[in-house]
Every structure is written in C-alpha cells, then in structure tokens.
Amino acid sequence: xxxxxxxxxxxxxxxxxxxxxxxxxxxxxxxxxxxxxxxxxxxxxxxxxxxxxxxxxxxxxxxxxxxxxxxxxxxxxxxxxxxxxxxxxxxxxxxxxxxxxxxxxxxxx
Amino acid sequence: xxxxxxxxxxxxxxxxxxxxxxxxxxxxxxxxxxxxxxxxxxxxxxxxxxxxxxxxxxxxxxxxxxxxxxxxxxxxxxxxxxxxxxxxxxxxxxxxxxxxxxxxxxxxxxxxxxxxxxx
Numbered sequence: 236x237x238x239x240x241x242x243x244x245x246x247x248x249x250x251x252x253x254x255x256x257x258x259x260x261x262x263x264x265x266x267x268x269x270x271x272x273x274x275x276x277x278x279x280x281x282x283x284x285x286x287x288x289x290x291x292x293x294x295x296x297x298x299x300x301x302x303x304x305x306x307x308x309x310x311x312x313x314x315x316x317x318x319x320x321x322x323x324x325x326x327x328x329x330x331x332x333x334x335x336x337x338x339x340x341x342x343x344x
Numbered sequence: 345x346x347x348x349x350x351x352x353x354x355x356x357x358x359x360x361x362x363x364x365x366x367x368x369x370x371x372x373x374x375x376x377x378x379x380x381x382x383x384x385x386x387x388x389x390x391x392x393x394x395x396x397x398x399x400x401x402x403x404x405x406x407x408x409x410x411x412x413x414x415x416x417x418x419x420x421x422x423x424x425x426x427x428x429x430x431x432x433x434x435x436x437x438x439x440x441x442x443x444x445x446x447x448x449x450x451x452x453x454x455x456x457x458x459x460x461x462x463x
Contacts, residue, residue, distance in 0.1 A: 236406070271449030273389070280439055280453040281381075281389060287447040324389050328448035331394075331403045335381075338388040 237261055239327050241336035246344055247315050255339045256307040257325030263306035264327065270308035271326040272301055274319075275338075281324065285310060317343050346370040346452045348440050353457030360430050360461070366423040366440030366454055374398070374418040377443035379450050380425050382436035382459075390436075393425065394443065408434075430461045 238260040247253040257270060264270060272285040283292050285301035288308065298314045308325055320343040325336040352364040366378070380392040393414040394403045402414050413426040423440050437458050441450035 269447040269449065271444075271447070275389075280455050282453070283444070283449060283451045286444050286449045286451070290446070292451060322388075326389075326391070326449055331401075332405065333379075333391040333394070333403075333448060335389040335391055 237329060237332075237334050239325060239334045239336040241323075241325060241339045243337070244340045244342065246342045247312070249315060249317060249343055251315050252311065252313045253315060253341065254304070255310045255312075255323055255325075255341070256304065257309070257327070257336050258307045259327055261329075264303060264308045266303070267328075268308070269328040270301065270303075272299075272308075272310045273324045273326065274321045275324065276321045284323075312341075315343055319343055346442065348442065348452060348454030350438065350440050350454045350457035353438065353459045355460045355462065356430055357463050358431060358461055361426070361428045362430065362459060364425040364427070364438055364440075364457060364459070366425075368421045368423065368442070371442065373416075373421040376445065378414075378416060378423045379441045379443055380414060380423075381439045381441055381450070381453075382434075383439070383456075384433070384436040387436075392438070395423070427459070430459075432461050435459060435461045 240258045273281040275281040289301040349367045379394045395414045411429045437456040439456045442452040444451040
C-alpha cells in the first residue's frame with residue numbers, strides 16, 4: 236500500500252517563510268507524480284493551490300510556490316499571512332490511482 | 345462560474361446502499377474527468393474514484409474497489425457514486441471535484457455531502 240507522508244504540523248510567524256514537504260513510500264517524488272497541493276480551512280471544502288509540481292492556479296496567491304526538494308514535493312509559503320493558517324494536503328498520481336498525504340496543519344503564530 | 349453541487353448523503357445502516365449525485369454547471373462537463381474524494385470526521389482527505397470524460401476509464405481506491413461504482417450522465421451534467429455494502433469506516437463527507445485539464449489533480453471542488461453509516 237502506497238503511503239504519502241507530510242509533516243503533521245508546522246508553526247510559522249507572520250511574515251515568515253515555511254516549507255511543507257510530501258514524500259512517497261515508493262521512492263523519490265518526481266514531476267511524473269504530478270504533485271498537487273490543496274489548502275483546507277475548518278468547515279470548508281479543499282481549494283487547489285498548485286498543480287504539476289510548481290504551477291499556480293489563477294487564484295493562487297503569489298506567496299505560494301511549489302518545487303521538488305531532496306526527493307520530495309515541496310510547498311513554500313513566503314511572507315506568511317494570518318489567513319494562511321489551515322491544513323495543507325499534497326496529492327500524488329500513481330498511474331490511475333491517486334494518493335493524498337496525511338496533511339500538514341500550519342499554525343501562524 | 346464553475347459549480348459542483350453534491351446530494352444524496354444521509355444515514356444508512358451497515359451493509360446498506362446509497363447513491364450520491366453531483367450536479368455540474370459552468371463548464372463543458374463531458375470534456376473533463378471527475379473525481380470523488382472523502383474525508384472521515386477529523387481525518388484527512390482520501391481519494392475514492394475517478395472517471396474519464398467519456399466514461400471509458402474508471403479508477404478506484406483499494407478501500408472501495410468492488411463496493412463502489414462511479415458513473416456519469418453527460419446529457420444531465422451529473423456525476424454519480426453508487427455505494428454498496430457500506431461499512432462504518434465509509435462514514436465521511438464526500439466531495440466531488442472536477443479534474444484539471446492540465447494534470448491529474450482537481451481544480452474545482454463541491455461543498456460535500458455527508459454519509460453516516462451506523463445502526
């Protein structure tokens with residue numbers, strides 16, 4: 236069974252920078268896994284942020300960026316705002332099936 | 345504006361069946377694959393199933409394979425999820441989502457419908 240692993244929680248100060256990562260139990264994450272990132276706030280549906288590793292949707296704030304880092308997919312938030320406090324999920328593609336990471340709870344404090 | 349509206353959730357006994365629907369608007373429905381994702385109470389997101397725009401291809405998570413069936417009616421702009429042999433662990437909010445045309449992610453999500461499996 237494929238497992239996708241994210242940091243359970245991270246804390247960042249307003250205005251700071253934080254990087255969330257997404258690892259696959261099958262090995263290094265590459266662009267062929269089409270990493271996606273989603274943001275979910277309490278009581279709301281998820282919202283898409285990043286697709287195909289590093290591409291932003293038209294509604295994605297510029298402070299969000301995606302990359303590959305050390306064999307993992309990564310989401311970096313630069314100049315964090317209080318409204319960025321949320322749960323963040325990555326999604327990887329495995330040739331038909333897709334697997335979400337367990338999510339990272341980001342606290343802005 | 346792209347909109348997805350799920351319906352059909354409710355309370356069902358273990359072993360029972362339920363059919364979820366997702367009404368789509370604001371885009372050419374048949375051009376896009378569609379996906380169901382669920383979220384158990386207090387838990388993370390779980391991919392459930394995906395269907396191609398023409399219904400030729402369907403994909404399922406191991407946890408629902410053989411019990412759930414995804415389908416779509418492009419003439420009605422509606423996505424379905426037939427859920428049989430329901431278990432307590434199927435209790436979740438079920439979201440439908442439109443697949444991105446650019447990769448294998450989902451770019452637009454509905455607000456979800458709640459399924460509770462309990463006696």
